[in-house]
Amino acid sequence: MQVKDYQIRAQIAKALAHPSRLLILDALQEHELCVCELTKLVGSDQSTVSKHLALLKNAGLIEDHKQGNNIYYRLLCPCISKFFTCLEEVVHQKIQKYQEAGKSASESACKCLRNSI
Amino acid sequence: MQVKDYQIRAQIAKALAHPSRLLILDALQEHELCVCELTKLVGSDQSTVSKHLALLKNAGLIEDHKQGNNIYYRLLCPCISKFFTCLEEVVHQKIQKYQEAGKSASESACKCLRNSI
DNA sequence: TGGCTATATGGTAAAATAGCCATATAACCA
DNA sequence: TGGTTATATGGCTATTTTACCATATAGCCA
Structure with missing residues (x-):
């Protein structure tokens, strides 16, 4: 490309x-x-x-x-739902990763949030 | 949500x-x-x-x-390829739209590019 | 026509982003 | 240990993005 x-x-x-x-x-x-x-x-x-x-x-x-x-x-683009699904997967994976590291899901969500603000 | x-x-x-x-x-x-x-x-x-x-x-x-x-x-996220596919679809659709409007694909690509810079 | 509603656009200030330079840190090797 | 390489980070500036306000435009209705 x-x-x-x-x-x-x-x-x-x-x-x-x-x-x-x-x-x-x-x-x-x-x-x-x-x-x-x-x-x-x-x-x-x-x-x-x-x-x-x-x-x-x-x-x-x-x-x-x-x-x-x-x-x-x-x-205009029905593939948007695919994109949302992709985002879901990343978010889910991210939360899982934090849980594996012994932290709570809410903690990880908060971290995501802090970073995104 | x-x-x-x-x-x-x-x-x-x-x-x-x-x-x-x-x-x-x-x-x-x-x-x-x-x-x-x-x-x-x-x-x-x-x-x-x-x-x-x-x-x-x-x-x-x-x-x-x-x-x-x-x-x-x-x-980390294999779903990235899905996202790329989604982008492809939008780009393709965009080019098609310009072609329907009687313009060339290269023109439309240029327009995308100009807008993205 | 005049007034109302819906939407887009220009202006501006604040915040976020991107890029480069300089530098800190850490691992490797002689 | 000292030098070299690989990477990350702080500082700074230029650019971009965002949000709001004010205003322009266009359609509707009385």
Whole structure:
């Protein structure tokens, strides 16, 4: 693979690398939602959510369509669920590793959390 | 899912969101490699590569073991290949979309690249 | 038309990230 | 022991990302 390819792939990965955007993608797995619904869900400023959506769209992960006064977003890439599964596996493995080291699962989750903040 | 869970998952996704780190993970799919080998491969400063590795390790994606004077890193999570497949699908879909819009694949690849830089 | 609602965009400040240099640490070898 | 190699870490700067506010745009409805 070429350097260029890794850059393209990194852009997509970057789009996945924010809690609010993961929440949005997760919600969109069920059915499409408009910006105002997603804004309520995420709990950030409407402009912030709008920018998250623009970023996801730009990465090719979602698409939008207008319906009256609203703009609805829907998942474009069904493989997202595979990605979530992958994340699950890592998290699970991480917790297991800490347990093996004699620590509790909650401790390890806390560590993950601290690192991610 | 809880907000906390999305934060943990975002940390893992963030670890994947850099061309050099994707290159490293890809290389480690074959077999384990020491830091000096990875440094040559990536072409950045040794300290930079070391920090990328620390980040990947912290995310739970790789682990290290010492052997003599070298430290070898190996992939901890075989599901990484699934993630790469997921990225492939998005990239492919993106290119297809541009082609449908009457543009060439190279144009779309360039656009991805520009956006990712 | 005027006002209301939904969404996107520009500006800006704060925080996070990336990269390099210098340096610390640890293992090996002569 | 002293020198060399491999790796990690602290410090610093430049860049990127994020979030909010203010505002622009567009569609709807009375």
